[in-house]
Amino acid sequence: MRFPPAVKSQISTMHRYRTHTCGALRSGDIGIEARLSGWCHRIRDHGGVLFIDLRDHYGITQVVADPDSAAFKVAETLRAEWVVRVDGKVRARPDGTENPDLPTGVVEVYVREIEVLGPAGELPMPVFGDQEYPEDIRLKYRFLDLRRERLHNNIIKRGEIIDSIRRRMKAQGFFEFQTPILTASSPEGARDYLVPSRLHEGKFYALPQAPQQFKQLIMVSGFDRYFQIAPCFRDEDARADRSPGEFYQLDLEMSFVTQDDVFDAVEPVIRGVFEEFAGGKPVTPKFPRIPYKEAQEKYGTDKPDLRNPVVMANVSDIFRGSGFKIFARILETSGTAAVWAIPAPRGGSRAFCDRMNSWAQGEDQPGLGYIFFAGEGGAVVGRGPVANNLGAERTEALRQKLDLNDGDAVFFVAGEPQTFVKFAGAARTKIGEELGLIDKGRFEFCWIVDFPMYEWNEDEKKIDFSHNPFSMPNLPVDEFLTLDASDRDKILGLRAIQYDIVCNGVELSSGAIRNHRPDVMKKAFAIAGYPEAELEKRFSGMLHALSLGAPPHGGIAPGIDRIVMLLCGEENLREVVLFPMNQRAEDLMMGAPSEVSPKQLRELHIRVVRPGTS
RNA sequence: GGGGGCGUAGCUCAGUUGGUUAGAGCGCUAGCCUGUCACGCUAGAGGUCGCGGGUUCGAGCCCCGUCGCUCCCGCCA
Numbered sequence: 254m255r256f257p258p259a260v261k262s263q264i265s266t267m268h269r270y271r272t273h274t275c276g277a278l279r280s281g282d283i284g285i286e287a288r289l290s291g292w293c294h295r296i297r298d299h300g301g302v303l304f305i306d307l308r309d310h311y312g313i314t315q316v317v318a319d320p321d322s323a324a325f326k327v328a329e330t331l332r333a334e335w336v337v338r339v340d341g342k343v344r345a346r347p348d349g350t351e352n353p354d355l356p357t358g359v360v361e362v363y364v365r366e367i368e369v370l371g372p373a374g375e376l377p378m379p380v381f382g383d384q385e386y387p388e389d390i391r392l393k394y395r396f397l398d399l400r401r402e403r404l405h406n407n408i409i410k411r412g413e414i415i416d417s418i419r420r421r422m423k424a425q426g427f428f429e430f431q432t433p434i435l436t437a438s439s440p441e442g443a444r445d446y447l448v449p450s451r452l453h454e455g456k457f458y459a460l461p462q463a464p465q466q467f468k469q470l471i472m473v474s475g476f477d478r479y480f481q482i483a484p485c486f487r488d489e490d491a492r493a494d495r496s497p498g499e500f501y502q503l504d505l506e507m508s509f510v511t512q513d514d515v516f517d518a519v520e521p522v523i524r525g526v527f528e529e530f531a532g533g534k535p536v537t538p539k540f541p542r543i544p545y546k547e548a549q550e551k552y553g554t555d556k557p558d559l560r561n562p563v564v565m566a567n568v569s570d571i572f573r574g575s576g577f578k579i580f581a582r583i584l585e586t587s588g589t590a591a592v593w594a595i596p597a598p599r600g601g602s603r604a605f606c607d608r609m610n611s612w613a614q615g616e617d618q619p620g621l622g623y624i625f626f627a628g629e630g631g632a633v634v635g636r637g638p639v640a641n642n643l644g645a646e647r648t649e650a651l652r653q654k655l656d657l658n659d660g661d662a663v664f665f666v667a668g669e670p671q672t673f674v675k676f677a678g679a680a681r682t683k684i685g686e687e688l689g690l691i692d693k694g695r696f697e698f699c700w701i702v703d704f705p706m707y708e709w710n711e712d713e714k715k716i717d718f719s720h721n722p723f724s725m726p727n728l729p730v731d732e733f734l735t736l737d738a739s740d741r742d743k744i745l746g747l748r749a750i751q752y753d754i755v756c757n758g759v760e761l762s763s764g765a766i767r768n769h770r771p772d773v774m775k776k777a778f779a780i781a782g783y784p785e786a787e788l789e790k791r792f793s794g795m796l797h798a799l800s801l802g803a804p805p806h807g808g809i810a811p812g813i814d815r816i817v818m819l820l821c822g823e824e825n826l827r828e829v830v831l832f833p834m835n836q837r838a839e840d841l842m843m844g845a846p847s848e849v850s851p852k853q854l855r856e857l858h859i860r861v862v863r864p865g866t867s
Numbered sequence: 868g869g870g871g872g873c874g875u876a877g878c879u880c881a882g883u884u885g886g887u888u889a890g891a892g893c894g895c896u897a898g899c900c901u902g903u904c905a906c907g908c909u910a911g912a913g914g915u916c917g918c919g920g921g922u923u924c925g926a927g928c929c930c931c932g933u934c935g936c937u938c939c940c941g942c943c944a
Contacts, residue, residue, distance in 0.1 A: 301901030319901065333894085350902055358904090375877060375895065382905070384879060384893085389936055442944040462944090489943045721944045751944095763944080836937065 270338055270370075276312020280359050282343045287362055289314060290338045290370065292400065293331050295381050303328050305364075307339065310405075315352070315361040316341065324367040334380055334400075336371035339364050388827070393841040395832055407829045410530065411817045415482055417529055418503055418813075421522045427480040427505060432467035434460060434484070443487035446498070454858035460486035463810060465723070466795055468506040469767055472806040473798045480505040482813060490836075493825045494759060494815060497838035500826075502762075503816075506808030512750055512766055515807050516540075516700060523754065523761075523811065527696050530820045537698040540754070544703040549670075550593075553678025555704075558758030559697035561685035565677060568594040571651050572667070577642040580622075580667045592667040593677055596655045597684045600662040601625035605687070606637065609664060612683060618666075618676055625662035626652060633659050682758075696819065698756050703727070706747040707780065716744060718781050724749040724765035725807075726777065734776055744780055754811060756819055764809025771800045 270290040278287060294308035305316040305328065316339050318328035324339075331337065341364040352358035377393075378386050380400045391398045398404050419429070438445045438459035445459040461467070463485045471479045483504040491497035503522075507515060520540055527536045537559075548555050551564045572580040572592045583590050600606070606623040613621035624635040624643075634640075635648035643651075655663055664680060666673045685691045706726050708719040726733050727748045736744060750766035768774045774796070778788045789796065817829040827833040834840050854860065 295904075297903050297906050299901060299903065299906070300899065302903080303901090304903055304906085306904070313904095315904070317902085347902065350904090352904060354904085377877060379878070379894070382893085386878070387874090387936070390878080443942080465944095487943065490941085492943085493938070495943070718944070723944085765944095837935095 267340070274311035275307050275309040275314045276356060278314055278343055278357050278360050278362070280345065283345050283360060285343050286340065287343050288338065288340045289316070289362060291336070292380070293333055293335045293337060296331055296333065298329065305331065305339075307337070307362075308400075312357060313355055314357045315346075315355075316364050317361050318364045318367075322364055324364050327367040327369070328364065331367070331369075332373065334373040334376060334397075335369060336373075338368040338370055340366040388835065389841060392827075392833065392835055395842050399831070404828065407817070407821045407823065408831055410821055411813075411829055411831075414526060414530055414817055414820060415813065417526050418522065419482070421525055422480045422503075422505070425478075425518055425522070427478040428476065430468075430471055430476070430479050430481055432461070432464040432471075432481065432483065436461050436467075439466065443489050446486045446488050449857040449859055451856050451858075462487050463502060464504055466792075468504060468808060469723075469769075469795070469806065470798055472506055472508045473801075473803045475508075475804075477508045478505075479507075479808075483810070488838075491834075491838070494818065496814060496826045496830060497834050497836065501813040502810040503813055504808070504810040506806060508804040508806045510766070510805070510807055512702070512752060512807070515764060515766070515809060516542075516752075519754070519764075519809055519811070523698070523816075526816065527698075527756075527820065531696055534694050534696055536696045540698040540700050542700045542702050545701055545705065545748075546703070548701050549674055553674050553676075553681055554758075555701050555753065556755045556758055556760040557699065558682065558685070558691065559699055560691045560693070560695060560757055561682065562598070562690055563596055563681050563685055565681060566594050566596075566655060568592050568651060568654065568665070571647050571654070572643070572665075575643050575647055577622075577639055580665070583667045587669065589670070590668060591670050592665055593670070593673070594651070594655055595664045595666070595677060595681050595684060596657060597623075597662040597664060597688060598657075598690065599660055600684060600688050601627060601660040602662075603637075606662055606664075609680070609683065609687070613676075613680065616676060616679065621680065622665040622667075623662055624648060624651070626657050626659055628659040633657075639665065696756055698754065701753040701755060702751075703748045704751040704753075705745070706749040706777075707744055709745060715782050716741070716780055718777075720749065720751055721763065721765050722777065722781070723768050723774070724751040725768045726750075726773070730770065730773055733773060736776070736780065750807070752809070754809065759815055759819060761815055762809050762811035764807065766805070766807035769799055769803040769805055771796050774799070 267286075267288050270288070272286075272288045273282070275289055275291045289307055289309075291307040291309035294306040294313055296306075297304040301319060303318045303325070305318070306313050307316050318325045322328075339362060341362040343360050344363050346352075346359060346361050376397065378390050378397050380397055383401075383403065386398075399408065422429075435448060435458040438447065438457065439462055443462050445462065448458040448460065450456045450458060464481065464483050468479050468481075481504045483502050484499055485502055486499050488498070489495075505519070507518060524536055524538075524540075543551075543557070545555055548557055550567065551557070553565060569584055569591045573584045575581050580592050584592065597605075597609075600609075602625065606625055609623065610621045622639045624637050624640040626633050626635055628634075633652065635643075635645075635652060640648045651663065657663060664684070666677045666680065705719045706724070707716050710717040727750050751763070752765065753763050754761045768777060775785055775788060779785065814826050814829060818824075818826055821829050823829055832840065832842065834845075839845065
């Protein structure tokens, strides 16, 4: 591609590139000489008169050329996305041709001179317009996509949100720290990204999955209130709301605190940020606290979308010994079996109920039993096969318990709650979506509290940590230290001082009051079957630190990308990350990951063994 | 690792029951056009229908395999 010859500037006193940005000119500027630089967003060539929408980061200004202007010939050669400098006089647009959609819409620049600064070839993806394009094209030409309004605005908003978070954290007495990026392979559960060591053959650094141990060490070091907009690295498969490889957390930790203190510190920051950037959407004024068990029973998940008004209920009593033999039999065979009801307000049509039933079968479920209610001779009567077998009396009891009326329906799942809870939660979500019950115009927060400390691993017939092994068990220390294997039920009933913050069904974060006592930690790991020697080997640094005067401490780490995603109204993290990788953890623009030279590998004592050749 | 969806022009897509020369819009090229802001009008170029194999007189369409993208499950304390 050739650059057209540059035209020597006639106004030597002007800045080389611009006197104004493309979003600056207003009616008060009419009559002045202006110089603008930017991209040719859109060109409308009428033969005799030619319009260029010149765009930069700040806005769009209409530039006009006609055969009387010296630059007309150059203007006719311009194409979309060329970068140009234009000089000209700011003038009022003729009456009736103002564009109220543009802040600069009452003026235009009548061009005298054009210099092409950066021509562009044929575009693989236009910048103009809001058409959707495939992910791989968008990612390969991310710089073009980022010129487009939506992504450009998302990225700006991301920066503003992070600024606001920093401001609010510092106002609460938190200090920002930087923790290492090259560190040791860590105890957290995800797969590490490893970096081979040149100086130590056969040894590896790992990128931090989170600065978990460092922030605890900062507390042990006496700093009291830590935060960081922290990069985190995990080598796990991606999801729409889970970036592959790397992401950012608002990581924070506090000393001498209870769970309430952490909530009191974090909740105003999160609520404040959401109120600031929600664009008027209401935000939960006081985040409710929902125990893990209650969340499972009411919503079928530990990250409920509280915009969905559907609340499930245990209706085993109504089905036990009833004429609906399928459920009655299930309840007889096991003491833990249950029947849960999922109310569906305004879902009371056979068509909807049948649709839900076939959806359930598509989800590998036997089906989804239902009753729908309809008015009949002044009374509200349950319809459908379940109601017929259950009988009028029990159906009416059910209707009253769930407060259902003419036009409503209710669905049932039966069996072991442990196995059906996930499906029940999905059905609740499906009902909410299908019936339009979810108010999209709000941010509904909650805390999920009282997570179980341990869970039973049926495959290996052993007790496992349920979530974070470094959380403090919610039991007096003396009592915890005297637990033994015979207390299995007590152990499995133990709760950890651990919590999640959830917004609109998206898990923003996990946090905990940490286990700062080496004796408690050794006991906690012993219960999960880790011998003390292994604990010493894997976490000796941490254990030493905790044994030389550690304050009680706790914290949390809300995901920055997810917060920005919610506030931008996006459903995919890639829309709020500047240069994201694709689902297979590749950067299509930079070509990462890539092969490296044999010399590099030799220095790192690495040999590549391809599958099938070893 | 498993399951679903998609793959046709530079881009977005249509393509009937398997049947003549695979179409449209945007973009691109050339021409016309003095007030548009998704400017308009005329003409033109542009295709290994992801790739490989099969069935068939005949495949963009059916079958098998494979690759790529994406969503989900596993995984992510």
